[in-house]
Amino acid sequence: MRNSFDYQGFNILKIRPIRAMILWPGFPYIFQFVMLAVFISLAIIGWGCFAPKGVNDKLYAKAHITNLMVWGLWWPSMVWGAVLFGRIWCMVCPPELVAQGTERLARILGVRQFVLGKWLRSGVLILGIYALIQLFIAGVHLHRVPAYTSLFLWSLLVIAGIVGFFFKDRSFCRGFCPIGLLLSTYGRGGMLAVRAGSDQICTACTGKDCIMACNRNKFYGRSCPSLLNPPKLNSNRDCLVCGQCIKSCKPDNMQLVLRRPFHPxxxxxxxxxxxxxxxIMMISGFVTGELCSEWSTAQSVFLWLPRHFTEHLKLFSIEGWIEGLWMLGIYPLALWLVLGILTLPNSNTASLSIIKSWRLLALPLIVIVSTGHMAKGLAKFTSWLGFLPYALKDPFGIKTVSGITSKTISQPLPMLSMPFVSVIGIVLIITGVYFSIREAYLANPETYHQRLVSKCALASLFIFLVTGWGFFQ
Ligand code: SF4
Ligand code: SF4
Ligand code: SF4
Structure with a gap:
């Protein structure tokens, strides 16, 4: 019999207030409602707002509450939250609430709803949507213009509503959510997990309320709305930590465990x-670009080719889009060609091609990529956080930016010094290397050593860039 502490981690449902909160009928709906109110407020405040003439759009993004909250504070927190605690953001996510609401409405209205097809479940569309968003970030500075961020937020809610109306079984989360792949890949080793306790109790359970289709549309104690099999759950990949299976389990055998990272x-x-x-290939390019953005020399090297190309062909009006294509397409392809080639001499399988090595490398490498992303997130969070008191007083940021440009108010300093952030970043990436090697070993103990060089190469690049933030400029 499995011991809940030794084997899986500590079941935090043993802590009474946490248990009461998860079993409370209002959970997670009330939290989602609150987040939806914040989400809509930010979308309304950002509507139609562009940087005033002569003001740098990056400064305005920090001063305007919509961009500050979405890109400066929520986004880095979401990355940290996913790596440390799995899909914890999904617990309180507003688009899920909207999609759930319209899914219920369509059912009441008798609308015939579709089942999510195999290719949508594979994540192809999510990949496309994520790439598109990143291209908009590079091309039109979606993350720096409150008007565009507002459009982005409204689009998310509208698309979630439409998908929920026409598709059943949490389809927005399973096939459309732009951050679905990011959360499922970054969150694999998260320390918070929903797991069944004793196998014997599940085997003897006759009700199987956590699976029964007749429970799916309840408000309280639904069988898994994501169509997972809670008694057999052995990965954080698709679980949204919504707690419904915990509520539904009459023998009280579902647990919310806090455990060591990347549980074996x-x-x-x-x-x-x-x-x-x-x-993962694409996001490795994005994260490299983000790490370079904190060190001007590295950034000019990283963007030398696309900028040279833009200058040569005088394509200045689409410079950002070209840089986006470089960061998300061309550079990752070149990087992964090198990483793939590095795996070949160590391979004892003659037929191992570079293409196949990418698929073998991807999941262990995402651990290193995610720690690089955490480092960048920390740098961003700490340098934007100081703007929060100004943004709370002046949500539109107009007085703040005019005060800063006329030097009547001083620009907030980063909360942590860059050398300190560099050191934390290096520690994070080294930790990522350890877990990446361990992940490859646990996935396949016979071949894990073949990809050591590639992992070390990517980690060395990231460590070099992060060191540059605090010590080379
Ligand atoms: S998958 Fe996306 S939409 Fe669904 S709960 Fe998670 S973040 Fe929200
Ligand atoms: S309801 Fe509980 S005990 Fe029954 S199968 Fe599901 S998790 Fe196991
Ligand atoms: S397994 Fe449980 S917590 Fe996870 S998504 Fe399904 S119902 Fe929610």
């Missing part, structure tokens, strides 16, 4: 699917 009992896929592999 979790299932590991030796070969990532193609959408996941391409996503």
């Amino acid at each position: 009992a979790d299932a590991r896929e030796p070969l990532a699917s193609w959408p996941v592999t391409i996503f």
Whole structure:
């Protein structure tokens, strides 16, 4: 019999207030409602707002509450939250509430709802949407213009509503959510997990309320709305930590465990699917670009080729889009060609091609990529956080930016010094290397050593860039 502490981690439902909160009928709906109110308020405040003439759009983004909250504070927190605690954001996510609401409405109205097809479940569309958003960030500075951020927020809610109306079973989360792949890949090793306790209790359970389709549309104690099999749950990949299976389990056998990172009992896929592999390739390019953005010399080297190309062909009006294509497409392809080649001499399988090595490398490498992303998130969070008191007083940021440009108010300093952030970043990436090697080992103990060089190469690049933030400029 499995011991809940030794084997899986500590079941935090043993802590009474947490248990009461998860079993409370208002959970997670009330939290989602509150987040929805914040989400809509930010979308309304950002509507139609552009940087005043002569003001740098990056400064305005920090001063305007919509961009400050979404891109400066929520986004880095979401990255940290996913790596440390799995899909914890999904617990309180507003678009899920909207999609759930319209899914219920369509059912009441008798609308015939579709089942999510296989290709949508594979994550292909999510990959496309994520790439598009990143291109908009590079091309039109979606993350720096409150009007565009507002449009982005409204679009998320509208699309969630439409998908929920026409598709059943949490389809927005399973096939459309732009951050679905990011959360499922970053959150795999998260320390918070929903897991069944004793196998015997599940085997003897006759009700199976956590699976029964007749419970799916309840408000309280639904069978898993994501169509997972809670008694057999062995990965954080798709679980939104909504707590419904915990509520539904009459024998009280579902647990919310706090455990060590990358728990060895979790299932590991030796070969990532193609959408996941391409996503990880793309995000490795994005994270490299983000790490370079904190060190001007590295950034000018990283963007030398696309900028040279833009200058040569006088394509200045689409410079950002070209840089986006470089960061998300061309550079990752070149990087992964090198990483793939580095795996070949160590391979004892003659047939191992570079293409196959990408699929083998992807999931262990995402651990290093995610720690690089955490480092960048920390740098951003600490340098934007000081603007929060100004943004709370002046949500539109107009007085703040005019005060800063006329030097009547001083620009807030980062909360942590750059050398300190660099050191934390280096520690994070080294920790990522350890877990990445361990992940490859747990997925396949016979071949894990073949990809050591590639992992070390990517980690060295990231460590070099992060060191540059605090010590080379
Ligand atoms: S998958 Fe996306 S939409 Fe669904 S709960 Fe998570 S973040 Fe929200
Ligand atoms: S309802 Fe509880 S005990 Fe029954 S199968 Fe589901 S998790 Fe196991
Ligand atoms: S397994 Fe449980 S917590 Fe996870 S998504 Fe399904 S119902 Fe929610």
